[in-house]
Amino acid sequence: MTLALVALLPLFGAALPVWLGRAGRDRAAWYAASVAVGALVLLVRQAGPVWEGSVVRASWAWVPAIGWNASFMLDGLGLMFASLILGIGALIVLYARNYLPTTDNLGRFYTYLLLFMGAMVGVVLADNLLMLVVFWELTSISSFLLIGYTTSAPEGREGARMALAVTGAGGLALLAGAIVLGNIAGTYELSEILASRELVLASPLATTAMVLILLGAFTKSAQFPFHFWLPHAMAAPTPVSAYLHSATMVKAGVFLLARMSPVFAGTEAWLWWVGGAGLATITLAAYWALFKHDLKGLLAYSTISHLGLITLLFGIGSPLAAVAGVFHILNHCAFKAALFMTAGIVDHEAGTRDIRLLGGLRRTMPVTATLAVIAAAAMAGVPPLNGFLSKEILFEEALHVQAAGVPGFVIPAIVVFAALLSVTYSIRFARDTFFGAEPESFPGHPHEPPRGLRLPVEILVVVCIAVGLMPGLISEPMVLTAAAAVSPEPLPSYHIALWHGLNEPLLMSVIALLGGAALYSMRGALVKAHRAALPRIAAKALYERGLAAVFAMSAGFTRALQNGSLQRYVAFLLGTAVVLGASPFLREGLPGLGPNRTPFDTPSFVAWTLLVVTALGTAIFHRRRLIALALLSTVGLVVTLGFVHFSAPDLALTQISVEVVTIVLILMALHLLPERTPAESSGSRRGRDIVLAALAGVGVTGITWAVLTRPLQTIADYYLANSVPGGGGHxxxxxxxxxxxxxxxxxxxxxxxxxxxxxxxxxxxxxxxxxxxxxxxxxxxxxxxxxxxxxxxxxxxxxxxxxxxxxxxxxxxxxxxxxxxxxxxxxxxxxxxxxxxxxxxxxxxxxxxxxxxxxxxxxxxxxxxxxxxxxxxxxxxxxxxxxxxxxxxxxxxxxxxxxxxxxxxxxxxxxxxxxxxxxxxxxxxxxxxxxxxxxxxxxxxxxxxxxxxxxxxxxxx
Amino acid sequence: MELLFASGIGTLVAAGVYLLLRARTFPVVLGLALLSYAVNFFIFAMGRLRTGLAPIVRDGVHEYPDPIPQALVLTAIVIGFAMTAFVLILALRANFDLGNDHVDGRVPEGDA
Structure with a gap:
């Protein structure tokens, strides 16, 4: 049961910081950090069996009638993600405490942050697929709040809206996919779905479910062509970018890919969809990153590119690719969070994030510069850092991908090209900021940041180095446990090592590193070529045009239906009722009629005639209101007589007295209303109404007749038998x-x-x-x-x-x-x-x-x-x-x-x-x-x- | 007899629907009243048409009309009254506040 608490602790703990913030920002910060660390401790204490390869589950009945449970599960993948979310979350709490202006008491910020943290942990620990979707949506909403945290900045609000629109739309697709998948598998429990690969793949709807789920994953992980929201989300405060857009939220998408791998990986469709999206994203985003002048923008595109890399790895679907994917998630978290935080430090101390205005900062902030260079080298895949290790495995796997109709060299070539670009933008990030000539003046006064701002970066950079040097000791158990949960096949015995010998991947690495450096040296020419030759793919403009079209469509739709005329609404309503009522009969044929059961008698016929004449009369003479009312009261009297005749004395008594009250009431009202209704309906309007009325009348006649001539199955016998003994009344x-x-x-x-x-x-x-x-x-x-x-x-x-x-x-x-x-x-x-x-x-x-x-x-x-x-x-x-x-x-x-x-x-x-x-x-x-x-x-x-x-x-x- | 009863309900519905589609509030109230009769009759008819009986338990009597639709319709009649009254007062209030008794609250020009 403690397992659920790991997710619920931050979720429910989110209520407090708003209040604590009033008592001072430090109190709120300590509280938020202790929630994150507390949840992490709870998680680690649960994790024992996971290391031995089993899954910890906790489950409560949710809707037992249809077999739904509120269930959590902890396997290797969930453990790795939850640790990342909570661990980096704690660092972000510390960083934000020192980054955000002291005028902000941080209460609201930490509330959003904990809400997001809880939602993320919920996503990675959920066992029930629908619950996963709920937590997923919760991350979209809480990230919306976080991106738009600086409410005064219009670009923040716009970025937040865009992120919500794109990831929210993906969330809807995911929900649809989850329902389709749940229906195929007959259960919403992930642990059971993951075990029923054959059953799912045998279904004709398998691809539909897969594509819908992928839409959710791709939008969340900013895969091409849904990548455009992420750079705009960079309007968020830097701690948010570091947390959401490097370590966690965008990783939810690749988490979902990893989660679904045991079911879909290895199929042709999976390889094409996932691998294709990954390949396109890696190269395009890496290329765009070359031309970004904003440090965070550069990092955003590089994040998209690295997410593409992870997507590609999961798309390949082999056991070793799974290892590489999981490993790269870990590594990317470490160096990208460090880089974002560095960008934040530069912004904070030098007063700008524009690369063109920066340079030579190593003189004023040497420690930060060192940290940034190491982190950037990890991103570029320079040995002996962690990024190098996972990139090596990627190269190895890229060499072995078999995709029908694609020549063998294409995929490795693309991957090497992307890695090369990655080296170029890494150099650009580090060199243009910290080396070269110092500009004449900075908007701020560059100096080393306070300890609390740098400490999280230091921790992360140490992780980068340590993982690189001693992968077997530090990350291997976690990576292999997580990869075992991802791979559809059992993992071969494998060791992550710095040195695998002189082989092809090493050669590819060397090409990437040298080529990247060479490309950087030619960047002037490159920018010129970029400006001249390539058309801009303005995804944002497309998005805005699409959004405007949707707004225009719904506005037009509303105007067409909602024109303020009640008559039109009623006509639509009744018309729909007639059509829906008639459609089953048109499909299935008319119902048969039984024999008439009650004999015909003359008084009834007289009453019927009176009813028909007065009812139609009410409609015909409705403009002369008093006459219409008199006719209506006659209808009521006939109805009363009907109740008398058909064995309902109580109803007859009720009807006659209600009749009197109603008619008096309407008479009194008539005193206050115009005496006549003006003739204002056009002939065609009247014709339409008569047709509609006649259709409704005929329909109801038919249905009533059909029912009346059928045998009666009633539950009345119980009431008749128990009325006297049970209720004491006859x-x-x-x-x-x-x-x-x-x-x-x-x-x-x-x-x-x-x-x-x-x-x-x-x-x-x-x-x-x-x-x-x-x-x-x-x-x-x-x-x-x-x-x-x-x-x-x-x-x-x-x-x-x-x-x-x-x-x-x-x-x-x-x-x-x-x-x-x-x-x-x-x-x-x-x-x-x-x-x-x-x-x-x-x-x-x-x-x-x-x-x-x-x-x-x-x-x-x-x-x-x-x-x-x-x-x-x-x-x-x-x-x-x-x-x-x-x-x-x-x-x-x-x-x-x-x-x-x-x-x-x-x-x-x-x-x-x-x-x-x-x-x-x-x-x-x-x-x-x-x-x-x-x-x-x-x-x-x-x-x-x-x-x-x-x-x-x-x-x- | 069944056809007679059914067509009676159908006539009530047709007249009610036509009035419901009128442009002034008063005919709409009348239409609602007619539809109420029709719906009450329809629900009542679900117990089938029986003559000469009563849902009063008596010794030696073994045949009764179905009391359940009757109980349903009894409350429906009273609630129907409440609804008619409410719509009526709403119409009055609209007439006072807006100065006309058009269902849209304003008399359209030209278009009818």
């Missing part, structure tokens, strides 16, 4: 609502309450919250029919009685909380209709929110009550009781729940209606105010009068 619909599916109902009344509150908020936004007249002459001016008033008063108690009756019997006969609440609401609404808003408002609760809340609380506490008795939420219980006069009766806790439903529904309905009434009152007040202000013509005065009027009525607030 009305199964009600028992389902308040008992079996009580939790659903609880959710539904909550939604109802929220809708009511939403309506309240909408109306309140109009500034009518205080319009509660106590003595509303306004409303009393209206004439209310006397007979209706008398009847309404008479009806109210009876209606309430009926609602109580419906509520009480609801558990056993049609009725229940919903219906009783609606009947109560209807009774109250009748009072509104008969006596007007003002009169009714004076006699009703001021607002209905508490009633919604009370209803929800009653229902909720009823549910919680069952917890008290140790039963799950909303378990109901019931018993039989005897009262002297009433007799035997049954009482269920579900009735209490139903009471909650009752209050919540009344609250929501009445809240809606009273708010609508308030709106109406606002209109009336506004009209009255306008009358008052009739003499004064301006609208402003009318507004003023409105405010006065409101004020008159607002005394109570």
């Amino acid at each position: 009305n199964v619909v009600n028992v389902i609502l308040v008992d079996f599916r009580g939790f659903d109902t609880y959710g539904e009344i909550t939604v109802l309450g929220i809708a009511g509150l939403g309506i309240y908020a909408l109306v309140d936004g109009l500034g009518v919250g205080h319009l509660f007249p106590d003595r509303s002459e306004l409303q009393d001016e209206d004439q209310h029919p006397l007979i209706l008033g008398v009847i309404a008063r008479l009806i109210l108690p009876f209606a309430l009685l009926v609602s109580v009756f419906l509520f009480l019997r609801g558990h056993n006969a049609p009725g229940g909380g919903f219906i009783a609440a609606l009947v109560t609401s209807v009774a109250l609404i009748v009072q509104y209709v008969a006596f007007g808003v003002g009169w009714t408002h004076r006699r009703l609760p001021r607002d209905f929110h508490p009633m919604i809340g009370a209803g929800l609380l009653i229902a909720g506490f009823t549910g919680l009550g069952s917890l008290w008795f140790g039963a799950p939420f909303l378990t109901s219980s019931f018993g039989h009781f005897h009262l002297p006069v009433v007799g035997d009766f049954e009482l269920a806790t579900a009735s209490l729940f139903d009471l909650g439903v009752y209050f919540a529904v009344i609250g929501a309905v009445m809240l809606t209606l009273s708010n609508l009434a308030k709106l109406g009152m606002r209109e009336a007040l506004l009209a009255k105010a306008r009358q008052h202000a009739a003499q004064e013509t301006s609208e402003i005065d009318a507004q003023q009068a409105l405010e006065d009027a409101s004020f008159d009525y607002g005394e109570e607030v």
